[in-house]
Amino acid sequence: DYGYVNLKECKLCHDQACIQPNFVVLSQDKSFAQKDGYRFFMEKEIYEQSRVLGEVLMGRLQGEEIVFEDINEEILKDIEEITLYACGTSYHAALSGAYLLERLAKVKTKVEVASEFRYREAIIGKNTLFVVISQSGETADTLEALKIAKAQGVKTLAIC
Structure with missing residues (x-):
């Protein structure tokens, strides 16, 4: 069981230097606490x-405009053309973004898995x-994908 320590002032001498720990057992493992009650990080992010x-x-x-x-x-x-490079959950966000960019901005957009980019000899227009x-x-x-693109002198943008 994982727990956390709630530090309290000593009840006997009321001294700040003399601290008695009060252990409280968490209902789940540590990762459960970091997910704010969601089952998975992806669910939390959604x-x-x-x-x-x-x-x-x-x-x-x-x-009606968004100004950055x-x-x-x-x-x-x-x-x-726009090419979106990402991994994991960001990759799935990029898939949705590509759909919106093509539909609303009318710009050809593709999505690539960033972890595969460095192993290719990609031609970037x-x-x-x-x-x-x-x-x-x-x-x-x-x-790493961003570093390679910058070395090729391509226009880059990062979304974090």
Whole structure:
């Protein structure tokens, strides 16, 4: 059983330096506590999507447009294709994103598994926007794909 320690002031001498631990057994394992009651991290992420999307859009909606002030419009100039690179849950988000980009922006979009990118000799067109998606910003395979794309001089964008 996993538990946590609730540190309390000593009841005998009321001294801050003399602390008696009070052990409380958790009802599940440690990972259960980190998932906020969800069975799987993916399930937690799915239910968090609407809140996160709301936070991303807050202050960026201007009429019917979404304005990302940190994105230089020059990067979007002459883009004929978008390729999304991601792993795991981010890959599944990219699949949904590709559908929306093609439907709404009318830009050809494809999705690739970032962990496979470094083993290919991928040909990236000069008018392709290379987008990497990572939940943590630390996914090694995704970062490696971004490094390779930057070395080829392709326009890149990261979504974290």
